[in-house]
Amino acid sequence: MAEHENAFPLPALPSLEQARAMCAAARAVPGACQLSSQVKMLDQVHESIITMDLSGHITGWNKNAEKMFGYTAEEAIGKHILFLYADPDAEEDAEFRDTAFLGETGHEMEVRRRRKSGEVFWASLQLSLSHDETGRPVGIIGYLSDITARVETEKTLRLHARIFEFSQESILITGPDRRILSANPAFTKMTGYTEEEVIGRLPTLLRSARHPLHFYEELWRCVEETGSWHGEIWTRRKSGEDFPSWASISLVRNREGRICNYFSIFADITERKAAEERIHHLAYYDNLTGLPNRALLHRLLEQALAAARRYRRSGALLFIDLNRFKPINDSLGHAAGDRLLQQVAERLRAAVRTEDVVARLGGDEFVIALFDIARREHAARVAQKVIDALEPPFRIEGHTLRVGAAIGISIYPRDGNTPETLLRMADIAMYRSKEAGQTGYMFFSREMNRQALERLRLESGLRQGIAQNELRLVYQPKIDVASGRIVGAEALVRWQHADLGLLPPDTFIPIAEETDLITDLTGWVLDAALQQVRAWNEAGLPAFRIAINLSARDFLPDLPERLQGLLERHRVAPDRVQLEITESLLTQGNAQVTGLIESLAALGVSLALDDFGTGYSSLAYLKRFPIDTLKIDRSFVKGIPEDENDCAIARAIVSLAQTLGLHVVAEGVETQAQLEFLSRLGCQEIQGYHFSPPVPPATFAAMLKAGLTLQPR
Incomplete structure (x- = not known):
């Protein structure tokens, strides 16, 4: 029998063959001397040895049997061998008792036994007969070794082999020189290479030219220094086609700490990336013209404003409104208007x-940044170039059409430091231009001063208003679509200004955000x-969940x-609270924000992603952060069910949420048609x-x- 890997070196201990010889010698000693001599000899053996009479009652029990089972010789001798079985009714080694009687030896089997503690373990068992001086069988000798670790290892290896064989993800195993040793069937299906074609080759055959060389150098540096790397990577099939994959590469070290293998697991994420791109395009591009929409323009303006502050640059927004579009659209139809x-x-x-960027806000309104x-x-x-470009007539469905444009211009950062402010200033200037004449342009000017003074006044008043408790909360019910019951409410703040009366949040929250x-x-x-x-x-009202908005600056x-x-302090259960956060917060991606979001989730509060679809969050963030609810922004609900773009975006968001197991809330529902459409989607x-x-x-x-129920208004 092979030595155990974990056994201590005991050169003085006899081998199993020597143990058998000792047993044979002991059997030659008559009477009581035989038992005493036999026990002394058996105690020198590092295997567990148990002797039994022909009926199965234990007659001998060496020290290693005591260590293996936990019973002393006094506790074991005289009992039937079945008390050591994991299943006393099993006849698992009956065949070997029969072969022992026939005089055969050396036959090994794997059996399950039970220790005194109740623990069940695997053992290797060999049986042989004991004879008296006349050659008549008088007992059975059992030799046992604990093989639990080996059995579990073999079980694990079999499991790993099945995982390797039947995994839907590609698996590559390489040696320390990174040359491929093995590839599973999923790898062949995904890349087109058979295992025979890649064995002995380097994984560089899968490299895509989409990544520069330093990308791979950094990848392997990360593996060597940290033990693993994972992320999105472009992979090349045998056909030469590139496809996006999510890969995880890890190294394996031996007991001496030297690298003995690398293994890579990667999955084809083509469909997921395509879905991301579809949702991104629906959310950020105008379906009719292919131009960036308001959401993307907003994001680009935020970046431009940040650069303007950093590098002291200036820019401009041109707000363009077409002249005579409505009568054309009404008379020739929407198809002609779209063209x-x-x-x-x-x-x-x-x-x-x-x-520069050209965006469509909707209808006949465009913006140039x-x-x-x-x-x-x-x-x-x-602006003049735009007017000149629109001057030549358009040929639409056999009609010659002329349209001009009124253009309002705001300059950043002079006229404002937020996208909303700049758009509002340019919009004001556009209307003044339209009032001055059908075609032309005008810069924003006087309103800027008035706006700045008003903002300063509001900022000072807000600071005082918070201190003097001038704020008020109102609550907008959240309705369960299936039952019509109130299941929550969003807490919204209002300011009871001493001079101006009740102010809505859009009057003062942007100021608070910037301070x-x-x-x-x-x-x-x-x-x-x-x-x-x-x-x-305390008043006994039914339980519901309260939603509270958080700003990125609150983190x-x-x-x-x-x-x-x-x-x-208020004795409110965490699961009664939902915190609404914005997409822009997730995209910051810094460790502090990540840690804070995880800490909030650990408190037991619900986390909702507010205004989903208006920002620029990758789907990866929905997996990375403990978000449980998506809120469809009112800007997408507003056009439902008439606007195909809004319908498509709502449909995509609900489908995405259902796939990820997230709850969906639609805000800004104002009509029965909107309710019915969203209900059919599964909102x-x-x-x-x-x-x-x-x-x-x-x-x-x-x-x-x-x-707890509300009827539609």
């Missing part, structure tokens, strides 16, 4: 530099909302601790004026008391 818009888009693209201009006269030249007031504002909202929930709990290191303190919750506007606490409490 006209497509041709306008082509002319606008041709009128600007490749680094000019990046890095030296003087505002450059914006004026581009240090947002954390104070959010802290007030959290405290007030949880205090109100506690009051409703400071003490946020989880502050929230936990508020939950404990679980609805929020909007179709059911109820945001209402004061007392009104919301009355709604709950009325039966």
Whole structure:
């Protein structure tokens, strides 16, 4: 029998063959001397040896048997051997007792036995007969070795072999020189290479030219330094076709710490990437013209403004509204109107530099973003170039059509430091241009000063308003589509200004976002909302979940601790709270934000991704972060069911959420048609004026008391 790998070196101990010889010698000693001599000899053997009479009762028990089973010789001798069986009713070694009687030896079997502790283990068992001096069989000798580790290892190896064989993901195993040793069938199906074709070759045959050489150098450096690498990578099939894959590469070291193997597991993510691209295109590009839409323009403007602040650059926004489009669209039909818009888009693209952006906001409104201009006269030249480009007539379905444009221009960062502000200023200037004449352009000017003064006034007032408790919360119900019951509410803040009256959030929240007031504002909202929930709990109102919006600037290191303190102070269960965060927060990708989001989830609160589809989050973020709810932005709900783009985006978001097991809430639902469309898609919750506007606490409490159901308004 082979030596155990974990056995200590005991050169003085006899081998199994020598043990058998000892047993034979012991059997030659008559009477009581035989048993005493036999036991002393057996104690020198490092295998467990048990002797039995022909009926199966134990007559001998060496020290290693005591170690193996936990029973002393006094406890074991005299008992029937069956008390050591894992299954006393098993006849697993009956055949070998029979062969022992026939005089055969050396036959080995694997059996399950039970220790005194109750633990079941695997053992290698060999049986032989013991004879007296006349040659008559008088007993049975069993030799046992614990092979549990070996059996479990073999089981694991068999499992790994089946995983390797039947895995749907490609698996490659290489040696320390990175030459391929083995590839599974999924690899052949995915790449077109058979295992025979790649054995002995380097994995470089799968490299795609889409990645520069330093990408692979960095990949292998990461594997060598950290032990693994994983990420998206382009892979080349035998046919030469590149495909996107998600790969995980790891190394294996032997006991001496030297690399003995590398293994790579990778999956074809072509379909997932295509789905991402479809959703991205639906969310960020106008389906009719192929131009960037408002969401993408917003993102590009944020980047441009950041660069403008960093490098002291200037830029301009040209807000373009076509003249005479509505009568053309009404008289010739939507198909002709769509074709006209497509041709306008082509002319606008041709009128600007490749680094500038032409976007369609919707209807007959377009925006041109000019990046890095030296003087505002450059914006004026581009505006005139656009007017000239639109001057020649358009030929649409046999009709000769003429359209002009009114253009409003805002300059950044002079006229504003947010995309919304710049668009609003350019829009104001466009209307003034339209008022001045059908075709032409105008720069934003006087309103800028008024706006700046108004913002300064509001900022000062907001700081005072928070300190003097001038803020109020209203609650907009969230309705379960299937039952019509109120299942939650979103807490929304209003400002009861001493002079201006009740102010909506879009009046002061952007100001708070740009200052240090947002954390104070959010802290007030959290405290007030949880205090109100506690009051409703004590009043015996039915349980529901309260949703509270968080700003990216709220994500400071003490946020989880502050929230936990508020939950404990107001005695509100974490699962009664949902925090709504924005896509832009996820895309920051820094360790602090990641840690804070995970800490918030660990508290037990729900996390919702607000305004989903308006930002630029990769689907990977939905897997990376503990998000459980998606909110379809009201900008996509507004056009349902008439706008095909909005319908397609809503359909894609609900389908994505269902695939990922996420809850879906649609906000801004204002019509029965919108409700019915979203219900058919499988949207679980609805929020909007179709059911109820945001209402004061007392009104919301009355709604709950009325039966937790709301009829459409």
